Amino acid sequence: MTTMSAAILLFLIMDPLGNIPIFLSLLKDVSPKRRRVVMARELLIALAVLLVFLMGGQLILHLLQLRQESISIAGGIVLFLIGIRMVFPPAEGGIFGQAGEGEPFIVPLAIPGVAGPSAMAALLLLTNTQPGRTADWAIALLCAWLATAIILLSSTYLFRWLGEGVLTALERVMGMLLIALSVQMFLGGIAAYLHLAV
8 A cells, every 4th residue: 555545545534524514513612712722632632642553553453462354354344334424424413422511622523533443443454564664654644634634624614615515425425435445444354364264
C-alpha cells in the first residue's frame, strides 16, 4: 500500500463529511467563540491517540499476542459495521447516540468521532504488515488528519453551503467505499489465515 492510498483510507475512515452534522449537533449548546477551540482540542486529542496506536502498534499486538490475520479480520468487521451505519444511519441519536449535557470532552468527538476503532485497527494493520514504513504511515495519518481537521473546522460554513442533503449523500458514498474496503480487509485476513493453516 502506498502512502497516498493509506492517507485516503484513513481519511475515509475518519469520515469528516459525515461527522459535520454530528459535530454541529453536539456543539449546538457551546458558544460560537468557544466552538472552534473545542473542535481544535478534540482533533488534537484524536491525533495523539492515533499516533500512540501508530507508534505502539506492534507492541500492542505483541502484548496481546494478536496475529496480523486477526487484526485484519476484526478491522474489516468493525469497518463494515461503521460503513453500514453510514449508509443506513440509526433513526434516533445518530451514530454516536444521544448528545450529553455540556461541552463534550474526548467522547464522542475525539473518540470515536475522529479516532474510531476502525482507524485504530487500520493503523495496527499498517504497522504490522509493513513495520519498516512507520514514517510513511505517520505522513499518511497527518495528511488524513489535516484534511479532516480543515473540513471539521469549516463545518458551519460547509453545512450552510452544501446543505444537509448533499452532506448525507456524500456520507452514503463514503460509507459504500468503506464497506468495499472492509470486505477486502476481511477477505485478505481470511485468505492469510487459510494460507497459514494449510
